[in-house]
Amino acid sequence: MRLLHLVPSVDPQGGGVIEGVRRVQEALAAQGHTGDLVSLDDPNAPCVAAHPGPVVATGPSSGGYMYNERLLPWLKAHAGEYDAVIVNGLWQYTGFAAWRALHGTKTPYFVYSHGMLDPWFKRQYPLKHLKKWAYWPWGEYRVLRDAAAVVFTCEEERLLARQSFWLYKAREVVGSYGTSTPPDDAQRQADAYFAAFPALRGKRLLLFLGRIHEKKGCDLLIEAFARVAAQSPDVHLVMAGPGDESLTRQLQARAQTLGLADRISWPGMLSGDLKWGAFRACEVFCLPSHQENFGIAVVEAMACSRPVLISDKVNIWREIAEDQAGFVESDTLEGTVALLQRWLAATPAQLTTMREAALHSFEQRFRMEQVAEKLVEIIRTHSPPPRA
Incomplete structure (x- = not known):
């Protein structure tokens, strides 16, 4: 055709x-x-x-x-x-x-x-x-x-x-x-990312990648991160993506007030090896959105074998929950805190199982x-x- x-x-x-x-x-x-x-x-x-x-x-x-x-x-x-x-x-x-x-x-x-x-x-x-x-x-x-x-x-x-x-x-x-299936050579992509952001090497990276927009729940993620940051000093939040400059400044000011300025990175829009490297380098991906028709970045993270932490307003949440490819909670501050706490409480073996489930879910549903x-x-x- x-x-x-x-x-x-x-x-x-x-x-x-x-x-x-x-x-x-x-x-x-x-x-x-x-x-x-x-x-x-x-x-x-x-x-x-x-x-x-x-x-x-x-x-x-x-x-x-x-x-x-x-x-x-x-x-x-x-x-x-x-x-x-x-x-x-x-x-x-x-x-x-x-x-x-x-x-x-x-x-x-x-x-x-x-x-x-x-x-x-x-x-x-x-x-x-x-x-x-x-x-x-x-x-x-x-x-x-x-x-x-x-x-x-x-x-x-x-x-x-x-x-x-x-x-x-x-x-x-x-x-x-x-x-699509991500480009090959995951290690090269991760190396490219850490070469661009060397201060993040060795950290447990929590990744948000998408537009900085009010519907995405960016404010919820920063507030929730503040609730758990003290108990997990090796966790670092990456807020990657383009968006409203005024909102970005507000979020950065809030992070400063919360004492988190040095634990949150704002690399802007990432593409190519840097985008895929961000997925490869992170431990989990998080999207506590108030409205998300599908969430391409959610599926891209799963394609890179990364568990996803999402709200129940991301429309594929039922599939994620059924496949045990991540955690799902409400699009509230309490729900977002619960997402991060469930992740931080997971054992290495549980995280490995979730990584495998995320990749399997991508291959079965979202290729x-x-x-x-x-x-x-x-x-x-x-x-x-x-x-x-």
């Missing part, structure tokens, strides 16, 4: 969507399914030049909605060249343009909501939710209603998506999601090759029959 992937942006600092799309594309290509990637970025944007594959950048786009005048004509001219179009994400122009261009044509489109229908957003941002309601009936509602299928990455996401808007209709299917196979199956099952 030939598939077209629509994304708002290829900028990796915007979150894990583009990383997942890129990995899916690679896995599909390995199975003989070619495709193209179209974004709303300005063609001259640095992220377009830095993307490791070709991008049809239809921008520049305006506002948070990222509207531009080039995407719709491009889709109308080229959509017939593809067996299916895959829309990634909601609330930006990609979905509505796909609906306008493809509704009623022979080219089906499929939508990944990527957690953007989670009711957490409704509770956390009620004014924004009211604005979305004004747009919903003539916009995203129709995008979802007329899609060949709306693909959810896990059962938890599918159930939560029904709670945000009472006007809701979709052909729901549950696929899967994940990441990108399996994700690509499931996506192809969904497209073939839900695409309309060819017209006579």
Whole structure:
């Protein structure tokens, strides 16, 4: 098959969507399914030049909605060249343009909501939710209603998506999601990481890797770390990732007040060997998020055989708990403290067993090759029959 992937942006600092799309594309290509990637970025944007594959950048786009005048004509001219179009994400122009261009044509489109229908957003941002309601009936509602299928990455996401808007209709299917097997040579990656951050060598590293954002529970992790730091002087917290500079400064100031400034590192966004080296170097990965559709970094840690400490708002928490690949608690300070205490109380033998379980869970559930196979199956099952 030939598939077209629509994304708002290829900028990796915007979150894990583009990383997942890129990995899916690679896995599909390995199975003989070619495709193209179209974004709303300005063609001259640095992220377009830095993307490791070709991008049809239809921008520049305006506002948070990222509207531009080039995407719709491009889709109308080229959509017939593809067996299916895959829309990634909601609330930006990609979905509505796909609906306008493809509704009623022979080219089906499929939508990944990527957690953007989670009711957490409704509770956390009620004014924004009211604005979305004004747009919903003539916009995203129709995008979802007329899609060949709306693909959810896990059962938890599918159930939560029904709670945000009472006007809701979709052909729901549950696929899967994940990441590619990490590059080989784990020792080289760990060495590269410690070469960049030599002061961390010999420490028991607790890793957070992701956007520094209020929904990720970064504040909970720092407060919980303060509760256990005294009993574990060899533990060091690594807060790796891009994000809101104001929030980062607030978190760093709080760490200073708590007397933890020298026990928390803020390396910024890590990529390549440094990213994989961070996973290889840590003892466990922690994500006490208030809302997480999937959590690519969670699965990347498991692929590196690292146990994961997560909240029950990370939508794959049931799978993690079932596979005993880590610990799960509530997205509260008490729950986050419990995560760290359970980790610190584990024996070396128990941690070894958890590392093995984490890797096994990744291989059985979250390898990108399996994700690509499931996506192809969904497209073939839900695409309309060819017209006579």
